[in-house]
Amino acid sequence: MSPPIISLAQVSKSFGKSGASSAYVAVDRLDLQVARGQLLALLGKTGCGKSTIFNMIAGLTEPTSGTVTVDGKNPFREFDSFRGKMAIVFQGDRLLPWRTALQNVELGLEMLDVPVGERRSTALRWLGTLGLKGHEHDYPHALSGGMRQRVSIARAFATDANILLCDEPFSALDEMTGRTLRAEFVKLVRENGKTAVFITHSINEALEIGDRIVVLRRPANIAIDLPLTTTTPAAEKEAIRTQIQTALAA
Amino acid sequence: MTMPEAATPGTSGWSAAIGRRGLTYVLPFVVVAGLWQIASLFFPPFLFPSLVDVFKRCFDILTSWSQLADVLATVGRILAGLAGAFIVGAALAVLMVRSRAVNDFLSPILTLFQGIPALSWVVFAIIWFHGIEPRIFFIMVMTTLPAFTFQVLSALQAMSRDLMEMVMSFRPTRTKLFRVMIIPAILPDILTAWKVNLGNASRVVVVAELVGATGGVGYELLQQQQLFDMAGALAWTLQLVFFVLIAQAVLTFIESIAFKYRAVSERSL
Numbered sequence: 001m002s003p004p005i006i007s008l009a010q011v012s013k014s015f016g017k018s019g020a021s022s023a024y025v026a027v028d029r030l031d032l033q034v035a036r037g038q039l040l041a042l043l044g045k046t047g048c049g050k051s052t053i054f055n056m057i058a059g060l061t062e063p064t065s066g067t068v069t070v071d072g073k074n075p076f077r078e079f080d081s082f083r084g085k086m087a088i089v090f091q092g093d094r095l096l097p098w099r100t101a102l103q104n105v106e107l108g109l110e111m112l113d114v115p116v117g118e119r120r121s122t123a124l125r126w127l128g129t130l131g132l133k134g135h136e137h138d139y140p141h142a143l144s145g146g147m148r149q150r151v152s153i154a155r156a157f158a159t160d161a162n163i164l165l166c167d168e169p170f171s172a173l174d175e176m177t178g179r180t181l182r183a184e185f186v187k188l189v190r191e192n193g194k195t196a197v198f199i200t201h202s203i204n205e206a207l208e209i210g211d212r213i214v215v216l217r218r219p220a221n222i223a224i225d226l227p228l229t230t231t232t233p234a235a236e237k238e239a240i241r242t243q244i245q246t247a248l249a250a
Numbered sequence: 251m252t253m254p255e256a257a258t259p260g261t262s263g264w265s266a267a268i269g270r271r272g273l274t275y276v277l278p279f280v281v282v283a284g285l286w287q288i289a290s291l292f293f294p295p296f297l298f299p300s301l302v303d304v305f306k307r308c309f310d311i312l313t314s315w316s317q318l319a320d321v322l323a324t325v326g327r328i329l330a331g332l333a334g335a336f337i338v339g340a341a342l343a344v345l346m347v348r349s350r351a352v353n354d355f356l357s358p359i360l361t362l363f364q365g366i367p368a369l370s371w372v373v374f375a376i377i378w379f380h381g382i383e384p385r386i387f388f389i390m391v392m393t394t395l396p397a398f399t400f401q402v403l404s405a406l407q408a409m410s411r412d413l414m415e416m417v418m419s420f421r422p423t424r425t426k427l428f429r430v431m432i433i434p435a436i437l438p439d440i441l442t443a444w445k446v447n448l449g450n451a452s453r454v455v456v457v458a459e460l461v462g463a464t465g466g467v468g469y470e471l472l473q474q475q476q477l478f479d480m481a482g483a484l485a486w487t488l489q490l491v492f493f494v495l496i497a498q499a500v501l502t503f504i505e506s507i508a509f510k511y512r513a514v515s516e517r518s519l
Contacts, residue, residue: 088416
């Protein structure tokens, strides 16, 4: 069995002065491994520390204690070595307002010094895949919320990174648009053989997306860890839903 | 039967609106010029010269190379001073944003500089420097440096943290981070800073040249004062006004190209 691509061992993160009564513990001795090619849904209530875990895996923040490794390396200390290997889809679209949709998708490729012609054709291909043909030269303000989120997904996929981190990317969209984009996202992840960590606070979303669901308690630690497959029968999914609801209520 | 004009308000309505707007802008200048011209009929030329005389002097300045060279020298001093202050100010602002200690150290010093009058810097420059150009450059830099530094600092601090995190997630090199994120994000504030400082610099340069130069608009103004030549004084002043108007128009043109990405609301403030 291959080693996990993402590993968190006894990871804690607190904000404020360590040991002080005002220190806020966001993550508490978390052990979590994500296998290569797995689509993990990380589920928890608002404020349970999901985004802190996300930021530690992304290398944007450092754990207070414990170790985080991604592909055998420390993502915070060896930040630059993950260039092109990890892509993020954020909660908001976070498009640069001074760039067109095409230029926004090209952003990650620019960081990788991909030649202009190649990065343009790659960006155009991804915009086409996500149904944005004809909007390549539109600025973000001229696009709808759903279209902007599609651009941000295209931006993440364009770099062909092996690991995708998604922080509630569809939570701000209406139900119909969110469902369509979720289905497209899962299809693209599976077709392209990516490893994805998908953070959500929606049980439905977790059941639709994940081939494994980890439910977090507060401060972030694993409450339950549930494997899923695309062939999991509906009745079994309902049982899982009840299990998740119980865990979240506790 | 012909339709009444009110039934087709489109083009004629817009042109009337543009005409009204143009008149609103021009009218105050026309009134001031008219009052001046009337005053010139009742007062001696050394107090209120005729506008015809003033425009003749303006024409002379623009068509005589020796006089135009004075205008260009002043323009060069303004631009050099602003460029120097901007480069130093931007560098200081980056250092201040990167280090709290540097920020704590420099902020009071720059605030202190802001409180020193332009004329005091002129006196210091005359005492400290020998040549004319270093003196004027020093005065221009010292009087505009604090404003540039604080404006760039404020722009850097106001950058969206979300967008910064997004760009950082792609692990950019420092140069690329500046090119794709920091410069486009702070450019609107930088252009505003240039617009504000341009007006300040054009006022300060006259003071600097008045006291410590042997050429330039300030020096020429001093000559006109000694000759009691009001038409000349006005004509030389107008050269600076023209320069500020042209420079502002260039900055506005740059803004219209660089910020075309901005959404325009149909309902304005």
